[in-house]
Amino acid sequence: MSGPDFIPADVRARLKALRLHGRRAAGGHGFGQHASRSRGAGLEFAQYRAYEQGDEPRQVDWKLYARSDRFFVRESERDSPLTAWVVVDATASMAQGDAARPRWSRLDAARALAACVFELALRQGDRFGLAVIGGDGLRLVPAGSGLRQRDRCLLELQGVRAHGQWPEESKLRPLWERIGAGHLAVLVSDDFDEAAVTLAERLSAARREVLNVQVLTAEERDFPFRGGRRFRDAESGAEMLSDAPSARAGFIAAFAQARRELAVRLAASGVQRTEYFLDEALDQPLRRLFAPQAADRA
Amino acid sequence: MSLGLLAPLGLAALAALLLPLLVHLARREEQVPTDFAALRWLAAKFRPRQRLRFEEILLLLLRLLLVAALALLLARPVLFGGRGDAAWLVVLPGADVADAPALPEGTQRRWLAPGFPPLESPLPSAPVATASLLRQLDAELPAATPVTVLVTAHFDGADGARPRLARPVDWRVVDGAPAEPSATPPGEFALAIRHAPEADAALPYLRAAVAAWQAVAEAPAADVNADADANAVVVERGSAEPIDVAGLDAALPERTRPLAWLAPGELPVPVLAWAREGGTALLASQATWPLAEAGAVVWRDDAGQPLARAAVLGRGRVVQLTRALNPAAMPALLQPDFPRQLRALLEPAPPAPTRASAAAYAPMPGGPSFPETPRDVSPWLLWLVAALFALERWVASGRRGVAA
Numbered sequence: 178m179s180g181p182d183f184i185p186a187d188v189r190a191r192l193k194a195l196r197l198h199g200r201r202a203a204g205g206h207g208f209g210q211h212a213s214r215s216r217g218a219g220l221e222f223a224q225y226r227a228y229e230q231g232d233e234p235r236q237v238d239w240k241l242y243a244r245s246d247r248f249f250v251r252e253s254e255r256d257s258p259l260t261a262w263v264v265v266d267a268t269a270s271m272a273q274g275d276a277a278r279p280r281w282s283r284l285d286a287a288r289a290l291a292a293c294v295f296e297l298a299l300r301q302g303d304r305f306g307l308a309v310i311g312g313d314g315l316r317l318v319p320a321g322s323g324l325r326q327r328d329r330c331l332l333e334l335q336g337v338r339a340h341g342q343w344p345e346e347s348k349l350r351p352l353w354e355r356i357g358a359g360h361l362a363v364l365v366s367d368d369f370d371e372a373a374v375t376l377a378e379r380l381s382a383a384r385r386e387v388l389n390v391q392v393l394t395a396e397e398r399d400f401p402f403r404g405g406r407r408f409r410d411a412e413s414g415a416e417m418l419s420d421a422p423s424a425r426a427g428f429i430a431a432f433a434q435a436r437r438e439l440a441v442r443l444a445a446s447g448v449q450r451t452e453y454f455l456d457e458a459l460d461q462p463l464r465r466l467f468a469p470q471a472a473d474r475a
Numbered sequence: 476m477s478l479g480l481l482a483p484l485g486l487a488a489l490a491a492l493l494l495p496l497l498v499h500l501a502r503r504e505e506q507v508p509t510d511f512a513a514l515r516w517l518a519a520k521f522r523p524r525q526r527l528r529f530e531e532i533l534l535l536l537l538r539l540l541l542v543a544a545l546a547l548l549l550a551r552p553v554l555f556g557g558r559g560d561a562a563w564l565v566v567l568p569g570a571d572v573a574d575a576p577a578l579p580e581g582t583q584r585r586w587l588a589p590g591f592p593p594l595e596s597p598l599p600s601a602p603v604a605t606a607s608l609l610r611q612l613d614a615e616l617p618a619a620t621p622v623t624v625l626v627t628a629h630f631d632g633a634d635g636a637r638p639r640l641a642r643p644v645d646w647r648v649v650d651g652a653p654a655e656p657s658a659t660p661p662g663e664f665a666l667a668i669r670h671a672p673e674a675d676a677a678l679p680y681l682r683a684a685v686a687a688w689q690a691v692a693e694a695p696a697a698d699v700n701a702d703a704d705a706n707a708v709v710v711e712r713g714s715a716e717p718i719d720v721a722g723l724d725a726a727l728p729e730r731t732r733p734l735a736w737l738a739p740g741e742l743p744v745p746v747l748a749w750a751r752e753g754g755t756a757l758l759a760s761q762a763t764w765p766l767a768e769a770g771a772v773v774w775r776d777d778a779g780q781p782l783a784r785a786a787v788l789g790r791g792r793v794v795q796l797t798r799a800l801n802p803a804a805m806p807a808l809l810q811p812d813f814p815r816q817l818r819a820l821l822e823p824a825p826p827a828p829t830r831a832s833a834a835a836y837a838p839m840p841g842g843p844s845f846p847e848t849p850r851d852v853s854p855w856l857l858w859l860v861a862a863l864f865a866l867e868r869w870v871a872s873g874r875r876g877v878a879a
Contacts, residue, residue: 270512369512397513405523407506410514417514418506423521431516 182331183285183292188459195460195467197297199259199361199386225249259303260320262356263291263330265337266366266373267311269411272339275395275455282455283392284339287365289459290390291334294363295327297467306355307333310373312341314348317355342412343370352376358384363466365390368439370412378446389443389450390462397432398454400425476556479849485549488542495538499529537867544860552856553849562621565591565612567653568599570625574649578623587612587624602653605632609838613640614845626833627651633831639842646837664688664818666735667719667728669746674737674759677800678720680808681735685718687814730754730791733821736762737800751789755821758795765793774816776807783820794820 184192228237228248238251265287274282291307298305299322306320307330318326318333356362362380366373368391381387396402402421409416436452443450453462480486506523529535562578565587572594585591587608588599605626612622623645630653666685670678719728723738727745730753736746739761747765750756764770770786773794782805785794798805807813 273510273512367512369515396511402509405506406511407508408511408514408517409508410512411510412512413514415514417517417519418523419517419519420521420523424518427518427521428513428516431518432513435516 183289191460223252260360261298261305262362264308264364288334314344343372361386363388381447387448391452395456481551488546499535541863552852555849560619564623566625569651569653570627571649571651606634609638627653631829638838640838641842641844648833665717668735670737684814684817750791753790755792
């Protein structure tokens with residue numbers, strides 16, 4: 178944790194190159210910076226259509242009328258605003274960190290990633306909201322925009338403690354009421370809970386644009402343990418005695434396989450997924466998710 | 476030089492070596508608890524290996540050494556030999572050291588005195604028990620050590636037999652005068668009498684005996700028997716008050732003077748204490764014998780009937796006459812040698828003669844050889860244990876400091 182807004186200075190500097198964008202940005206809610214499929218008033222020409230009763234006379238393309246003697250209405254693609262949600266997993270497994278960096282847990286990383294997303298959204302004038310799912314159930318900061326909204330979200334993040342298990346389905350119902358169709362939802366989780374993956378899939382199926390940052394520790398990637406260990410899962414309380422050097426190769430293979438399967442599964446349901454290891458720079462996963470794509474840059 | 480154990484069973488304490496081993500193994504068996512949420516991809520088949528591994532080898536070694544040293548201490552190790560076979564020169568106090576023969580370098584030069592102090596230390600003044608010291612030296616020294624003894628032509632401290640030693644001794648008679656024993660002057664032999672009123676009748680006989688002693692002391696040439704008749708005038712004539720007659724409650728005399736206790740019944744506690752501390756008490760026949768055992772008969776009359784018995788009480792003696800002190804019960808009272816007999820009863824035995832001629836008293840070979848007296852190693856081992864303990868504490872606390 179660095180500072181009250183969780184974002185280290187160097188990461189903040191590198192955030193300038195990033196831009197939140199949604200593939201399914203929906204129009205209809207005022208003007209924004211995001212390309213949308215909806216037609217209407219705007220800057221980019223989209224098409225002409227025949228005049229219909231009720232169209233404003235100033236929308237009629239009078240030059241075309243002079244040439245063709247018919248009323249056409251000029252339509253353009255509307256730039257729409259985006260609503261970004263950060264869904265933070267705060268179950269007990271998120272409290273895990275690396276022995277090499279004791280005060281940097283998954284949850285700390287999730288807080289910082291969420292703060293980065295808020296910062297991006299704030300800069301673009303988009304609406305953003307926060308949902309924390311943990312042992313306490315669901316805690317929501319309704320979507321809004323502006324500096325005060327960002328501070329509300331950061332304050333909520335400040336109080337989050339990782340404990341307990343993923344709550345039942347029914348407790349997540351407010352989430353569906355808040356995250357509307359077309360909204361962008363960034364799920365920051367370790368994805369070890371099957372329910373979290375299911376939630377991402379179902380949100381995606383319900384026309385929400387879901388991004389998933391899987392936060393993993395460096396120990397889960399490298400398995401650097403020596404000697405006998407008593408491995409303990411904080412959520413289930415299960416324990417396993419193991420000889421780390423012998424179990425290393427098997428674990429790394431099995432875990433990589435599981436991550437590949439997860440990636441395939443999420444990709445099949447349209448969820449964009451990336452991995453963040455705790456020893457990486459904080460903007461790496463955001464860069465992978467939000468880097469300007471060739472089509473956008475053109 | 477070889478090491479021996481007086482109590483080899485103490486080595487059973489070596490079993491305690493297991494303790495530090497266990498202490499250093501135990502940490503190996505406990506597993507480091509680790510939070511790990513990705514538990515489900517971890518294969519359960521790898522149990523932690525139970526390797527025989529010890530941590531902190533240096534500390535373990537120190538602890539093992541400490542326990543081993545303690546076990547050795549319990550086994551009471553002793554050291555045989557190792558004192559070297561340098562020759563010994565022992566000099567009787569008073570003998571002239573200048574007459575010593577040429578001896579090799581490293582010769583031990585000692586006085587023939589208790590503890591065998593080196594010649595550099597001051598001359599022991601007290602007379603020494605020469606023969607006894609020679610036997611002690613012979614028994615203590617290793618069998619191969621040659622011994623040279625310098626003695627004066629005559630010396631004191633001999634005893635009943637010529638010393639028979641295990642080794643041949645270079646016995647050299649040299650000039651010099653031995654330390655003279657402090658001869659105790661034959662002081663006046665006096666008697667103190669504490670009597671009950673009813674024992675007055677016995678007083679004249681004792682007075683007469685004391686007077687007879689006085690007469691012998693003043694006129695050694697006179698016929699003792701002639702003066703043996705009770706001559707009480709001597710008492711008044713003597714200036715040193717050779718007889719001290721008083722009631723039972725008078726102060727007790729000094730302990731060099733025998734006390735005649737003429738009263739029936741138990742001896743009072745002060746009198747008993749007086750006798751225990753070195754006094755000689757003569758008890759009348761009516762007095763109760765203060766000891767559990769009967770005592771030895773020391774005087775019999777012509778018919779062989781016991782007249783007196785004696786026993787040691789503490790550092791002193793008690794003597795009891797078995798008959799009442801009157802001529803009817805004890806005709807010996809009237810015999811001319813009664814003063815001499817009484818004195819023999821009360822006087823301590825004269826010391827045995829100890830002076831011998833060195834030439835005639837040369838030790839004979841062929842004596843019994845003694846097993847060598849081993850040296851005790853325990854003090855050194857104790858220091859080793861203390862040092863090991865200090866080192867162990869230092870290493871142990873140092874490690875902890877680094878960890879903290």
